Amino acid sequence: MNNQNKEFKMGPQMETGNFGGSQGGETLYIQHFRNEEARFLPYYMEKMQGYTALKKAFGMTQAAIVDEMKKSNLRGRGGAGFPTGIKWGFINDKTPFPRYLVCNADESEPGTFKDRDIMRYTPHLLIEGMVIGGFAVSANVGYIYIRGEYTREAKLLQEAIDEAYDKGYLGKNILGSGFDFDLTVHRGAGAYICGEETGLLNSLEGKRGEPRVKPPFPAQAGAFGKPTIVNNVETLANVPFIVNRGGDWFSKLGRLERSGGTRLLSISGHVKKPGVYEIPAGGMTIRQIIYDLCGGVLNDRKLKAVIPGGSSAPVLTADEIDVIYDIEPLMKVNTMLGSAALMVVSEDYCVVKLIHRITKFYAHESCGQCTPCREGCHWMESIIERILHGKGREQDLALLTDISDNIAGKTLCALGDAAAGPVASFVKKFKPDFEAYIRGGKHA
Amino acid sequence: MLKCTIDGREVEFQSGQNLIEVAKKAGIEIPYFCYHPGLSIVAQCRMCTVEIEKNPKLQTACSTPASDGMVVSTKSEKAKKNQRSVMEFLLVNHPLDCPICDKAGECDLQDNSFKFGDAYMRTSEDRRTFMDLDMGPVIKKNMNRCIHCTRCIRFGAEVAGIREMVAIQRGNNTEITTIDGRPLETEYAGNYSDICPTGSLTLKDFRFKKRAWFLKKTATVCEGCSRGCNMEIQQEGGQIYRCIPRENQEINQWWMCDEGRFNYRYTMDKSRITEPKVGTPGALAQTDWGSAIQAARKAIQGKKTLLLLGSDLTQEEAILLQKFAKQTLANADVRHFGTPGVKTVADDAAADRLLKRKSKTSNLHGVEKLGISAFESIPAGTEAILVVRGGRAVLPSFGGVASVVGVGVFADSEAKALSTVLPGAAFTEKDGTIVNFQGQEQKLKRSVLPAGKSKALSEILALWTHQGAGLSSQTGSKSSAATLSEGAV
Numbered sequence A: 001m002n003n004q005n006k007e008f009k010m011g012p013q014m015e016t017g018n019f020g021g022s023q024g025g026e027t028l029y030i031q032h033f034r035n036e037e038a039r040f041l042p043y044y045m046e047k048m049q050g051y052t053a054l055k056k057a058f059g060m061t062q063a064a065i066v067d068e069m070k071k072s073n074l075r076g077r078g079g080a081g082f083p084t085g086i087k088w089g090f091i092n093d094k095t096p097f098p099r100y101l102v103c104n105a106d107e108s109e110p111g112t113f114k115d116r117d118i119m120r121y122t123p124h125l126l127i128e129g130m131v132i133g134g135f136a137v138s139a140n141v142g143y144i145y146i147r148g149e150y151t152r153e154a155k156l157l158q159e160a161i162d163e164a165y166d167k168g169y170l171g172k173n174i175l176g177s178g179f180d181f182d183l184t185v186h187r188g189a190g191a192y193i194c195g196e197e198t199g200l201l202n203s204l205e206g207k208r209g210e211p212r213v214k215p216p217f218p219a220q221a222g223a224f225g226k227p228t229i230v231n232n233v234e235t236l237a238n239v240p241f242i243v244n245r246g247g248d249w250f251s252k253l254g255r256l257e258r259s260g261g262t263r264l265l266s267i268s269g270h271v272k273k274p275g276v277y278e279i280p281a282g283g284m285t286i287r288q289i290i291y292d293l294c295g296g297v298l299n300d301r302k303l304k305a306v307i308p309g310g311s312s313a314p315v316l317t318a319d320e321i322d323v324i325y326d327i328e329p330l331m332k333v334n335t336m337l338g339s340a341a342l343m344v345v346s347e348d349y350c351v352v353k354l355i356h357r358i359t360k361f362y363a364h365e366s367c368g369q370c371t372p373c374r375e376g377c378h379w380m381e382s383i384i385e386r387i388l389h390g391k392g393r394e395q396d397l398a399l400l401t402d403i404s405d406n407i408a409g410k411t412l413c414a415l416g417d418a419a420a421g422p423v424a425s426f427v428k429k430f431k432p433d434f435e436a437y438i439r440g441g442k443h444a
Numbered sequence B: 001m002l003k004c005t006i007d008g009r010e011v012e013f014q015s016g017q018n019l020i021e022v023a024k025k026a027g028i029e030i031p032y033f034c035y036h037p038g039l040s041i042v043a044q045c046r047m048c049t050v051e052i053e054k055n056p057k058l059q060t061a062c063s064t065p066a067s068d069g070m071v072v073s074t075k076s077e078k079a080k081k082n083q084r085s086v087m088e089f090l091l092v093n094h095p096l097d098c099p100i101c102d103k104a105g106e107c108d109l110q111d112n113s114f115k116f117g118d119a120y121m122r123t124s125e126d127r128r129t130f131m132d133l134d135m136g137p138v139i140k141k142n143m144n145r146c147i148h149c150t151r152c153i154r155f156g157a158e159v160a161g162i163r164e165m166v167a168i169q170r171g172n173n174t175e176i177t178t179i180d181g182r183p184l185e186t187e188y189a190g191n192y193s194d195i196c197p198t199g200s201l202t203l204k205d206f207r208f209k210k211r212a213w214f215l216k217k218t219a220t221v222c223e224g225c226s227r228g229c230n231m232e233i234q235q236e237g238g239q240i241y242r243c244i245p246r247e248n249q250e251i252n253q254w255w256m257c258d259e260g261r262f263n264y265r266y267t268m269d270k271s272r273i274t275e276p277k278v279g280t281p282g283a284l285a286q287t288d289w290g291s292a293i294q295a296a297r298k299a300i301q302g303k304k305t306l307l308l309l310g311s312d313l314t315q316e317e318a319i320l321l322q323k324f325a326k327q328t329l330a331n332a333d334v335r336h337f338g339t340p341g342v343k344t345v346a347d348d349a350a351a352d353r354l355l356k357r358k359s360k361t362s363n364l365h366g367v368e369k370l371g372i373s374a375f376e377s378i379p380a381g382t383e384a385i386l387v388v389r390g391g392r393a394v395l396p397s398f399g400g401v402a403s404v405v406g407v408g409v410f411a412d413s414e415a416k417a418l419s420t421v422l423p424g425a426a427f428t429e430k431d432g433t434i435v436n437f438q439g440q441e442q443k444l445k446r447s448v449l450p451a452g453k454s455k456a457l458s459e460i461l462a463l464w465t466h467q468g469a470g471l472s473s474q475t476g477s478k479s480s481a482a483t484l485s486e487g488a489v
Helices: A002-004 A040-048 A052-058 A060-072 A086-088 A114-121 A123-137 A150-167 A198-204 A232-247 A247-251 A286-293 A329-333 A351-365 A371-388 A395-407 A415-429 A431-440 B019-025 B079-094 B108-116 B150-159 B190-195 B289-302 B315-327 B364-369 B411-419 B455-468 B477-487
Strands: A102-103 A143-144 A182-188 A227-231 A262-269 A275-280 A302-306 A341-346 B002-006 B010-011 B049-052 B070-074 B138-140 B165-166 B175-178 B201-203 B216-221 B230-236 B238-245 B278-281 B285-288 B305-308 B331-336 B384-389 B403-408 B421-425 B434-435 B441-445
Touching: A002 A329, A040 A123, A052 A123, A052 A232, A060 A086, A060 A123, A060 A232, A060 A247, A086 A123, A086 A227, A102 A123, A102 A198, A102 A232, A114 A123, A114 A150, A114 A232, A123 A143, A123 A150, A123 A227, A123 A232, A123 B315, A143 A198, A150 A182, A182 B455, A198 B108, A232 A247, A247 B201, A262 A286, A275 A286, A286 A302, A286 A341, A302 A351, A302 B331, A351 A431, A351 B230, A371 A415, A371 A431, A371 B079, A395 A415, A395 A431, A415 A431, A415 B285, B002 B019, B010 B019, B010 B331, B019 B049, B019 B138, B049 B079, B070 B403, B079 B108, B138 B190, B150 B165, B150 B190, B190 B201, B190 B238, B190 B331, B201 B364, B216 B441, B278 B289, B289 B403, B289 B455, B315 B331, B315 B364, B315 B434, B315 B455, B331 B364, B364 B434
Parallel strands: A102 A143, A102 A227, A143 A182, A262 A341, B002 B070, B305 B331, B305 B384, B384 B403, B403 B421
Antiparallel strands: A262 A275, A302 A341, B002 B010, B049 B070, B138 B201, B165 B175, B216 B230, B230 B238, B278 B285, B278 B421, B434 B441
């Protein structure tokens, strides 16, 4: 085991941060991260009240579990922030069988790497959360759809699942409850779009990873056409805490009314200490995160821009960072929390190059089925590329804004919005940088 | 009654109907590309988006069922802007080669661009291009024109029952192609061209032959099998260029098979006999109608005759022949023939999962209704045979009978056992009724004039009886004339 552990050690640049700011508060995950023993069952049983929540859940009614989830104000950690309790509540007595529980471990949003640490260091939290979730919605089969590039994590997860099967936390008649639950790890093949839940389900079924028309939503017709709940890794990993200590306790961990628990942040870019951090939900502003938590901008340069929620979130300028880092405050400034992946950009980096790279990503990852995304993303990429090569025209900026407006909200899935939002916001907020390329043919 | 409002008009609808269908019923056009009533709904092209009251986002009309009290606008500023924008997106990479494209004139992309798009383009980037592969004998693919509606993929998987068309790559590079670039296998490949909303999949048979707007269209029925798919013959100047299916929910929905689609070819074929011919089997010589009729009469006159009637003839023709047999041929035995192995309606069954029937003649069920029984074998003592067929009924062996008069459509190769050929009208050249396997009576409509010197059956029989007046010992000319005016079509 020790030999295997070595390969998971992170480099010095990738500090896993620890929450210690003035806001205080309990952390759930971070103290176990980077501990190579944490992923094994003995540690989980001893230090993390392993599988006690599962025992407790078996003593509760399914409705009571869903109620606790609702009380917890746990908002989905994948990006959309949908209240998990309400999602589980879509499954009721009238929902036909079989039902499936799927964990979205695709974590494909650029800048996001928090789920990876959960799977590396506390995989049993996820497994226990999934068994409880399966019990709560009467699903006997669960899938973990894991990002194709996470080869090591897939292996670690499988090892943890094998441990759980050995001890009877998975399989038939779990802990004598009469409840059966089987869990399968399914590896993706490297498409961003398979992080979209219906694209994920298509891929899981062996089809082309393309999002489906909604409705029907997965809770009505999901995996294999059956009712399915799809939750993010961090969302499901929170479940054992909520069951053990109550929804109210969890809700109070958060500092905002409708956002409970703690949040794992993936912080990357030009900060002194990038990495995974844990803060109370809504407990800090972006400024506090960058300067207090992460030690400030790299090389003490000036801050240029912040992409707050994974590369699909509209950008914020250095003047806009005194905003509480959570779902609703960020919505008020026309951006989003997304997967809580904060990307920090210093004045040393060219924002036109940055938006080109982001747009290229979305053009490359567009599945190609719906018109505005297939044609529009690539068109935007071509225009920005032309601007970068000094062949921009004055009208290109208005054209980019209009194309992004024609994509946003008009596509089959959210990838269109993900591609359009950054372009519109970069053009709006960093117009002089673009104009410098257009007029002078080079970087301002 | 459920009602919704579309563009200020109150429209009644049935539960489950989508907004495109509801609007269509009210005469309001919602443009679309990927939607097809016979295929699953994917809401991919985004052209049909409409604004629905109380809904902040535009909704696709194809995937939105109408609901009671719904207020829909297809022409609001927001909806119109999106129509313009989708058209613009679709044309960013479309080659706009309408002047050399066979689809021009009947192209959804062209029509919708004209109606809903902008006259100006804002793109100056290079268009994406693809290398095209061969897709077999029926369909020519031009991927550059494709707008990725995926109708072809869905048609293959959902209707034809074969997953041969697929999307490969993704995003801007998405290519619609066949699995591993193999040729198409389905026997319904022509439909790919029909449902393609642009010139990406065209019929090789029709390619570069005629601009769509010159074609004159005749609604008729296919004679390829006992289903009787509804179709349209498209011709100009007597030359048929193609046949396409017409929608009939009870019979063929929107589809037809390739066999039926290209069946018309034999009527235009060079080997078709379109001049009267007389002689001995294997050595026929061209002649005029007068001599040919006389020769035919002589061949049959006073002999024990068997009348073989193809089950590809219309009801009218069959009735005419029944009377002719009774009155002119001294009650000759009348039997029908058509598809080897499918003697009676009891033998007729579905030949595949979709449309095809085992009986390869159109009117088997009709001629049986007239009380005509199936041909089994040539009765002993038969001295002459009069064989009448439309063009598809497979000729039986004539068992050494020397005097065989053929009336109808024959190819040179089929005429080898005949001593006289009186060329008749093909299904494209006549009106008439056929009865399909469901018992549905349908009308054939004349699309073109009989080829060469061919004549309609009624005319041939009229010549026969009139020229024969006085010669005939069995029948008086009066009654023959009466028969013909009764049965004339």
